[in-house]
Amino acid sequence: MTETELVQALCDSAEVPEGEVLAVERPGLPTLLVCNVDGTYHVVDDLCSHGASSLAEGRLIGCEIECALHKGRFDVTNGRATRRPSKKPISSHACVVRDGHVFLVNSSEGETA
Amino acid sequence: MTDLQVRPSETEPIGPEEDGDTATRRWATAYPELGTEPISTDRFISEEFFERERKEVFAKSWVNVGSNHDFPSAAAFFVRDIKVLGVSLLVVRTDDGKVQAYHNVCSHRGNKLIWEQNGPCPKVFACRFHGWGYQATDGALASIPDEEQFYFSDKSTLDLVPVRTDTWNGFIFVNLDDDGTVDLHEHLGPLGEKLADFPFEKLTMEYRYDVPEKANWKVALDAQNEIYHVPMLAPVHRFLSGGAFHTNDDGYTRVHTFDRLGLHSVYTSESDDDFQDTDSGVANAATHPAFGVLQLPLETPFAFHVVFPNMVLAFFNNSMFTYNIWPEAVDQTTWEIRLHYPKPTNLAERVLVEQAKSRFRDLLCEDQAGHEALQVGLTSQARDIFVLGEQEVQIRAFHHNLDNYMDGVRR
Numbered sequence A: 001m002t003e004t005e006l007v008q009a010l011c012d013s014a015e016v017p018e019g020e021v022l023a024v025e026r027p028g029l030p031t032l033l034v035c036n037v038d039g040t041y042h043v044v045d046d047l048c049s050h051g052a053s054s055l056a057e058g059r060l061i062g063c064e065i066e067c068a069l070h071k072g073r074f075d076v077t078n079g080r081a082t083r084r085p086s087k088k089p090i091s092s093h094a095c096v097v098r099d100g101h102v103f104l105v106n107s108s109e110g111e112t113a
Numbered sequence B: 001m002t003d004l005q006v007r008p009s010e011t012e013p014i015g016p017e018e019d020g021d022t023a024t025r026r027w028a029t030a031y032p033e034l035g036t037e038p039i040s041t042d043r044f045i046s047e048e049f050f051e052r053e054r055k056e057v058f059a060k061s062w063v064n065v066g067s068n069h070d071f072p073s074a075a076a077f078f079v080r081d082i083k084v085l086g087v088s089l090l091v092v093r094t095d096d097g098k099v100q101a102y103h104n105v106c107s108h109r110g111n112k113l114i115w116e117q118n119g120p121c122p123k124v125f126a127c128r129f130h131g132w133g134y135q136a137t138d139g140a141l142a143s144i145p146d147e148e149q150f151y152f153s154d155k156s157t158l159d160l161v162p163v164r165t166d167t168w169n170g171f172i173f174v175n176l177d178d179d180g181t182v183d184l185h186e187h188l189g190p191l192g193e194k195l196a197d198f199p200f201e202k203l204t205m206e207y208r209y210d211v212p213e214k215a216n217w218k219v220a221l222d223a224q225n226e227i228y229h230v231p232m233l234a235p236v237h238r239f240l241s242g243g244a245f246h247t248n249d250d251g252y253t254r255v256h257t258f259d260r261l262g263l264h265s266v267y268t269s270e271s272d273d274d275f276q277d278t279d280s281g282v283a284n285a286a287t288h289p290a291f292g293v294l295q296l297p298l299e300t301p302f303a304f305h306v307v308f309p310n311m312v313l314a315f316f317n318n319s320m321f322t323y324n325i326w327p328e329a330v331d332q333t334t335w336e337i338r339l340h341y342p343k344p345t346n347l348a349e350r351v352l353v354e355q356a357k358s359r360f361r362d363l364l365c366e367d368q369a370g371h372e373a374l375q376v377g378l379t380s381q382a383r384d385i386f387v388l389g390e391q392e393v394q395i396r397a398f399h400h401n402l403d404n405y406m407d408g409v410r411r
Ligand code: FES
Pocket: A048, A049, A050, A051, A052, A053, A067, A068, A069, A070, A071, A072, A073, A085, A086
């Protein structure tokens, strides 16, 4: 197993039920979106790469977050844009769940709980 | 009060910077005569403007009324009612292949002569009312039941009234202006030359939808005459082939080429040969078949020609779609859509055509909703102008041509 360094606690895992997302602000970080896809947590930037809208307003459909502004979509597991008009990916971040908290980790592989 | 002649101009228009990252003044620079000013709302809602279009455009211009496909057999006829001109036309193709349109009006008491949509060409067209008959070959009055009861000074004045008719590459055009001096060849100008050898005859499968819309005819035309909306308008639009409608890194489509061809114009979309679609996109792309070998001589996957005043001739992958956008009232239009495909060579291709057709129809349903919504906004007169961007140069060119045409510039 890769050595993972817990970088930052983002939220209680219970705050993000299955199929939901939560925007989290932490000093020194861009606003992040914690997403719960079927019990697995993923963290991506909250900012849509298309028109700079917050993705937290949108729906999570399977592993895709749909931007509320123009309905572009991103795969939250890897940040890829999956539907127009979004084209550029958004950053995705490795995370783990420890003791009921979702943590940002520095390992590029990440780990999921 | 409205001033239809004067294009509204606000403060000095600001446009994309020349040296900006993604923005250009490409079209504004290439076509300075089109300007960058806003466009008046008035031209979409004013009865007076509509009247001028009727008199100065539709009654003067060559107008496409169909194609050879509309004849059910070699020698045949079809009827075309043109509401904006208040006429019904009888378009006849005789044995010798000659196509001629007549007013579909009996010389006796003015009955609409032929009521059927189309049919094989009879020797004589007989009026239903009292049976007056006209020769199919030249529209001459050929028989009058109980003729002795009439008082004619000159029977030869009672032939069917012909309408100026000409054909181009299988498309049939008429011109209701008997005094017009521009022939069809001159009217089509560079567009006619560009597509003169296009193998339209390869596209033998045709589907037609006549869509009534509560919108001005130019609202429908303008909304089709741009691809800025493609990634945004609605779900089926988003799935339009990313190969044919490439979006740049910011997610925007771009006009790849735009040419003014006399009164007409053509634009193509930026395309992407290496486009890697998503899984759902791949599934959808399968519904726009290229039939293995591309048969049509296309330079780009998408090319959209506006044939002034109200026809569109567009190529999309290996298929074509044509529109005839018929004004009926200032806020009522029939959007006549025809989808043309090459003849499938096997059952699988036949199924693909069916899918492609259905998908395209669904796409255009999204557009229809858009057209009517645009009209609502325009009719409200909340704003008396609206703005056009670089990626809407095609719309600018059309309105420019329309204004010029109404001012007497006929080619
Ligand atoms: S801002 Fe998100 S899709 Fe446009």
